[in-house]
Amino acid sequence: MLAFTLRRLVTTALTVVLAMALLFVILRLIPGDPARVMLGPRATPGMIESFRERMLLDEPIPVQLGVYLWNIARGDMGQDVLNFMPVSELVFGVLPFTVVLAVSGIGLALLVGIPLGAFSAGHRNSLFDRVTAFLSVAFITTPPFVAGLLLLLIFSVQLGWFPVSGGGSSGDPISQLRHLVLPVLALAIPWVGYIARLVRTSVLEELTKDHVRTAHSKGLDPQRVLYKHALRGALIPTIAVVGVGFGNLLGGTVLIEIIFNRPGLGFLILNAIESRNFPVVQGGLIVAVLFYAIANLLADLSYGLVDPRIRTE
């Protein structure tokens, strides 16, 4: 397990560094003086000068890349072009909103999807199973932002049950929760479908295995065998999918944050793009990549923990 952990850590670190380097290259591919490109039309000569100095723009490209990576490693992602705040402060300030949204979305999906999938597997080919199967695909193919738009239209605009936009007033948990309901629902809908389907298939697969047959032949309650023995094995692939799907989820949160006008990473990046505030865009992307990489790493590690075969790829 230690060797596996180390190997996964190294590959993750390597891909993250390469992803950062790719970001650097993309920004350099834009024609023109990198300082002007990054700082945009508002830059004063003084700002450009200090940027050139900080990023060592007069040095060869490899040196620049080294400095850029070193700065990121130290948590220094430059300054906001508009209000001169450190980008790291901005990004980490909004990150909790995105994390809360994403984690609640996945949490809700697991809470609904797992029982749905297990019950379907236990009642294979019943009406319930068929309806769930159809709904699962319908849910999976409904993009979160479409779900968000429809929820907003129905529950906020038409019925007025939930607030239309914002993240809720700070220090008021009730208001924050009310602002969270629709975005979380929108985000969870496709995942409910995914998870229900995945759990159903894996439970069915698990039911054919020896340990389940043994449990049955011992005369254990079939319900117990289904929900305890088979479901446990079936949850392993679910962990992997949830981890790997986190990137999609992060993409989904961007659109959800825009629709519900919620502070968060996606909202920050998109606004920064509109004002051509590239240091903020870059910082936001760096944190998104890190976030994504860590989620993947955790998924892989927990996968390796429950299923030793994974460790020896």
Next chain:
Amino acid sequence: MTTETTASAPTRGFWARMRRTSLGRAFADATGLFGLACVTLIVMLAIFAPWITPYTPDGIDVANRLAGPSSEHLMGTDQLGRDLFSRLLFGARIALMVAVPATLVAALVGSLFGLIAGYFGGVADHAIVLFFDVIRSFPSLLLAIALIALTGPSLVMLVTIIAITSMPSYGRLIRAQTIKAREEEYVTASRALGARPPRIMTVHLLPNVVAPLFIQAAMDIPVVITFEAGLSFLGLGVPPPTPSWGSILREGYSYVRLSPWPIVFGSGFLVVATLGFTFFAESLRDAFDVRLKNEDAG
């Protein structure tokens, strides 16, 4: 879900014969048929859009802004009085014009990389897999947003970016298949006869690894349609006034308090398309019994 029909099916007649082919089996069940119907409908609507719609998608009718459905405007109008039905039909064209080329390019380039990685192994393999991992380490929508923000939105840019972000899944698929196929006797035989790697890869390996590729491509089309709609919703997709489903939803969102119809019909089209393509692709997959697990074989 689909394969069980064969056992009890009658043995004569056209439909019975159809049911014994893989393709026939794919559409013998309700969901497969539903998927096929949706896909046909969307493709037909996209092709014949100008002949079906009574209005041009950009025709402005100021007297009828944000109107509800009526006999005059089947699905109502948008904030400029443009006919929503016409715009949504032309939107189907845009959706396919982005999704089909992007998927084709991604599948082509991805499988080329996958073939090379799987066939040669070693350094080339490691480099290509690492390259795929780097692309995949970006949340694809965020990467696309950043790239388009830098280059400006356009149809070509959109197709390129979608192709780049979805390429790794094809690459990994073909790589895994190639690793399996490369040890087969026909490859060894061909090598012994003096065939060079490009010939082995294109003439011998590719045809044998291509079936899962088609299924994967079919599965990917609805994903790409959604992706394009999402970007257009953010104003980073197809530039206006081109009627993309995403930009129709974007405008609907801006005027959500005044009229629900752009969102209602816009998401309706989008969901029917993605649902249809997904059912279609899944029935194909089940019928051909292709396993699409992208796990690495090496």
